[in-house]
Amino acid sequence: MNLRALTKGDAAVAGAAVLLFIASFLPYWTVDCKGKYCGDTSTNAWDSVLFPVLPSVFLLGILAAALILVQRFQGQAAANRQILGLRLDQWGIAFSVAALWAALWSLGGGLEGIGHGIGAWLAVIALIVLAGAAAGGQLIPVLKTPLVTDRPAATAAFPPGGGYPAPGQPGQPGQPGHYGYPGPGQDPNQAQSPAFAGQPGGYGYPTPQTGQPVPGQGQPQDVAAQQAQQAQAQAAAAQAAEAEAARQAAAQQAAQPQPAPAADFAPFWFAVPAPRQLAPKDNPAGAPVGELVPGTWYLAVEQRGSALVAQLQDGTQGVLADTSGIQRG
Structure with missing residues (x-):
């Protein structure tokens, strides 16, 4: 069942x-x-x-x-x-x-x-x-549409706080000191220019009238927030590079001649951890004929080396070149 x-x-x-x-x-x-x-x-x-x-x-x-x-x-x-x-x-x-x-x-x-x-x-x-x-x-x-789907729980893309000021503190949108809003006594054109970032009233810095320390007098919270944002940007760039490398490897593997089906292969149900394209069964280098999405079980009807021939719910069959991380049913 x-x-x-x-x-x-x-x-x-x-x-x-x-x-x-x-x-x-x-x-x-x-x-x-x-x-x-x-x-x-x-x-x-x-x-x-x-x-x-x-x-x-x-x-x-x-x-x-x-x-x-x-x-x-x-x-x-x-x-x-x-x-x-x-x-x-x-x-x-x-x-x-x-x-x-x-x-x-x-x-x-x-x-x-x-x-x-x-x-x-x-x-x-x-x-x-x-x-x-x-x-x-x-x-x-x-x-x-399926009645039951196993979708992974959504995770927070940013850490708590995210390095942004709490409501009511300087730097909140619409308040003096936020990026694009001049501080007291500051030229509006200077407040919007990146050349003045780091000045009192600029992006991420409080205005002199709030009683907070000015640049050069020590701001550990702002430094930690900037380091966290840089670390997140580096991690996102690394993930994008890994995804592109995996896509190119899958395309090269799909373009190679596919081996004959394994003689002792038995069909089984499986699910993918991330959306993956399904190449044509007779022309692995052609345009995708479907897409496998997480949370849905698909039937593997044939094995070609490290690739699988998967069948969609409407009966369409295609070659899944990237079989890493799949979950067997």
Whole structure:
């Protein structure tokens, strides 16, 4: 059972099935009768009087949802399994449309004093959602998105404080002493010029009237902030250089002739730690045919040396040259 194979469309199908099951116990017919001899004035779909509403509307719709979800849970293993020429999810789509058709016809007719209850109307709404999600699950982009994704937690890009002054201190935007704002008695044109950085009222320095030390009298906080910013800039440049080197190495490896598939290779599920391009299967040097993103499991169907032939959710296959750091399922 692979929960990561479920999509938002599958969740809508499951929710509609639960709503349909609840509606089967609510009044389907209501009788406008007053007096002590009227007895029970409502009945639900489980009453034999309403046969065949129960099997043709409620049970057929629930069966359609079950077939669709079973197909999704089995994943790629059930991609080629068919019953009378159709997959389980295709049978589910057909059953959901047939149940909706029967529910709409059951709303017609009736006798004087007898009307449809909340169970009938709720069943029609549930079947509309069920049939729409089943038929449009592979067509509407919103319904195709995965229901469960494993995304890494976002980390802070800067250290606490970041070397910026706290609110209310000099150097805050709009206050005297911030970069681009002249200090008391300073020429506005000089305050915006980089040549005057380091002067009282310039970028990162307090104004003389705040009681803080001026340059040359010792400012350990400003020096530490500048060193932290330089260290961050150097680290970012190093990461960019490593990423470019890895990309060039992957491109060179993809351009080389690919070896034959390993004889003892067995398909397996894997996930990538960072977004990676998928090269064409027959021309590794060509334009990418897809992209692998973190948080989604993909099926490796073939191995070519250190590269893998991966399959996307829509069936597209391509060569993944950079397999470093992948997580096997």
